Amino acid sequence: GRTAVVVELDERPAAVLAVGDTVRSGSWRALHRLRGLGLETVLLTGDGPGAARAVAAELGIERVHSSASPERKAEVVAELRAAGRTVAVVGDGVNDAVALASADLGVALASGSDAAIGAAGLTLVRGDIEAVVDAVRLARQTLATIRANLLWAFGYNLVLIPLAAVGLLNPMLAAVAMSLSSLLVVGNSLRLRTWEPGRGQRRGQGQGQGRGRRKGGRR
Template identity: 45%
Template sequence: GEKVPIDGEVVEGSSHVDEAMLTGESKAIRKEAGMKIYGATQNQEGAIVGRAIAIGHDTALAAIIRLVEEAQSSRAPIQKLADQISAIFVPTVVFIALVTFFAWWGFSHDFTSALINSVAVLVIACPCALGMATPTVIMVSTGLGAKNGILVKNAEAIQLAEKLDIIAIDKTGTLTEGKPVVTDALPETCLKIAASLEENSEHPIAQAIVQGFSGQKEVVTDFKAISGKGVVGMVEGKKHYLGSIQWTQGRGLPIDKTVVKPLEEAKKTVVILSDDEKILGYLAVADKIRTNSQEGVRRIKALGIETVMLTGDNQETAQAIAREAKIDSFRAEILPSDKAEVVEKLKEGKKRVGMVGDGINDAPALASADVGFAMRTGSDIAIEASDITLMTNDLRSVADAIYLSKATFRKVRQNLFFAFIYNIVGIPVAAFGLLNPMIAGAAMAASSITVIANALLLKRWRRK
């Protein structure tokens, strides 16, 4: 029942930990050796021993506090509009007050009445409500988002999220679990060389191949990883290649479609082992779609947003995965360096594009998108490049963030409406001498209270 004191990694034991303060999810998460634990989360049962990996300002909780503070102090574009109106509004009101004073004095020759009515105009027109209309809602929204596992870096991201037309979704680790496993090795003997080659690579598929072989590996020299294509190295004095179908075909080696096609139709990624002369074997790696991905995609589409999957897989595998996840369209055989370019193309026709990713290779695309969404378990670079960080590895959180954005700016628009209507009605009433300055002062205070109260009503928002 104790709270975890600092961020760490479990080295011994197992338990269930309540991470609701980070993720907004009430369900406790099982923790075992090798898994991360976070400070201020609650241990439910069992005993675990952890190794500290972050303290003080470096903990996840401290990072959340910093992000919320930064977001609450940032300004949404709509706030700039309110500021521009205020800049015109103030001198206009002063002018109206002077006109009121001289008009009443000229017609009634009563200095006291003229002064009272002009003061009433100045008091009733105090732009407090207009100035508070947006920032009060933003403060409530960012705090509410953090409570529900949605960390917003700036107010502009909240405003843009409600206007998205397309969301591009990275496949590996975002749409899928990001834990691929080797399902086929044809012939099995090729797995040894493949695992030897991939031992120095950090790619998820490489790690799956390494974990899929438990025997003694070969010594590899002159190892080289080629981004988006594969790896190459010397094994037993001979150069070996392990990589994608496209890369292998590009080197002039014929592919056996009778072997490859059934694997692709089964939503598996095919990796080919070859040397300079011939193909030595085929390996198939499968990465299961997350259980909540279909629901997440459905909820995003229910918002009227088009979904696009980005993957380096070939057309057949990509099509099978997109069909299972119910995604509208896909872009296959994309190199990591090309994702940002795809996002830019999706923007054509003044479309607003969001990007969901978690890897280092997603960072340029996340930065290029109008709104970048990064998963908590993603790389530090991806999180830094994103606008919104999702504390759960759940695609449904993307829809939650957009729903929160819509609810936020519905409140902002309501507040601006209240502020404008209050002034449009109040100023003429005061100018015609129908409002005492004391009543005008009370009405001005009431308008500010109305705006704040309406902003606080946003706290009633709940994840769908």
């Protein structure tokens, strides 16, 4: 996963330097948690095959697309979406902007380029890559809350309003039940204020695997 650079002195080879990037700290734990949520991870990078395979092996990623231009990254996203997949792209570089804009959800890091932030639909202000996992969990919790509220609201309208219309339920009681229904929906939504990122789980998972390499915005 390293790139060999020959150093010349007076036009004669004097040394060979092995140059490589480092994976962002916390990447292994973040990917481990994402896979635990049932998501499939894909490495899409402009780096060469050697570097891409090395990073994929370290992070446990099976699907790798290397030497990808910005246009090729967008093509891979389009192919995944055409196959019926919902695609989220996480990137922080200028080369990621097209893929971020074409994905169902583009996630940029606040430390990334302005182009990536402008193209993404979600920007993580925290530099921790594991914030991606927290964003997914919070989105799922929010969607579950919305579904529960809709279920209760439709259930109320389906049962109590017809009973009140045919005279089997006192309209005053129906009005009181409607007020209680609204309070229940609001109270259920306010439960999201108590949601917290899984930091305890984060420390416990993949301990010792967090030795990472940081990538300078191209991966």
